[in-house]
Amino acid sequence: MNSRRPLLFGAAIAATAVLALTGCASGGNDAGGDGGQGGGDAGPDYGLVTDGTLTICSEVPYVPFEMEGGDNGTGYTGFDIELTFAIAEKLGLKLAVQDVSFDGLQSGTTLIAGTCDMGASAMTITEERKANIDFSDPYYDSLQSLLTSVDSGITSIDDLAGKNVGVQQGTTGESYATENAEGATLVQYPGDAELWPALQAGQIDAILQDQPVNIEHEKADENYKIVEEYDTEESYGFAFAKGEKQELREAVNKALQELRDSGDYDTIYDTYFAAK
Template structure:
């Protein structure tokens, strides 16, 4: 039930991206190498904030020089390459990132952390064009007796604080006790240890756990019409956000986006 995401907008020619980065001139009239027109945290480097781990979107490892990999990270690396910048990844808490406080603090240029675009978040964050469509899902052990969200009354359900999964559980998991965790790194061990009866969170993340251990399974998926976007500090880095959107469109048109997508989400 994986759906290829749709990126809004049309492809922009590479020359337009270079023209955008030319706000501050260099000796050869092209400042893309330093990114000086984008107001970067570090000259010549695209600094991205992300909560790690959150497989398959964010994980340790990879060969892009940042020390991290995953769908979001690899896509950010491809964008950085388009903009002639190096990639740096900062591991941060998701709650501070989705609230906008981490971005306002200037820790990074934008956030890439499987973040759903919502009206509530738009009050504090500017988003890129959507780059991924997601579902929510319910993961539990095969012997739990839980077959759907209707079976959660009296159960402890793990959710990640500040996420759309938590919001969905609050609205639909009637009679359940919701247990908040900082991230998947705490949710998954809690389920394995029997501290919670189920996890309600993004389907691709729960799917990774189902693949890793066949004593756990996704019993239900929820189409919540969610799309992920890269997050920017409200009212800041407008030129960088435009350049990121242009790069996303170019990656889509060239087929490079599909290659990155397929490496994580296409069934082998």
């Protein structure tokens, strides 16, 4: 989803060694209530934040990828959440979800700090992000799109001159709008939870962001429609702290492939994206 600027990475490197050592020590030895079982189930040293639990970071809500609710025990659901729940099961782990800001997650600072083991937040794999983050294999392909009200008079990105266009800060949607929405004023928001109400309130004229999220808004309110889609050849990946969690990343890739081979991935996918 997003183009990122390298935030504070140079400064964060100095702290990485200490944080990594601390995180590995706590993951392997500070077992807590379920430490014995977690260490046995995990097998390899995944360096988990909490023994026996795969802790993921995600910005909620970002429908249909992450939202509150569900019955998996985490308090959250959505495509990303259910897919990582299935991956955790493959690894013999429980799943826990931390709601964090996307900007801190995509810049790598949240992962370096050891808040979670993995980021799962509809994050596009980009070369810029790879400087600060290690990615899993791709797990979802996406498009960008332009959402506006049915009576806005906007029919394409060429109609945005003089308009206020909402984008999520630090995303590929923001990058695409910056490069292609000539004459538009881009208004940055932390996430879709702020973008959508701003459009409904008339504070912005359109939203340029990931297609699946805009589709949900289009379905929810007939006064809004997607007027254009953009193939930016985006693929989402799960994010890991740079240079850390290699065994976990390899295990996640293996589990993801197993879910594809078994058809379980398709079942989860169809729950959220099949034509209705």
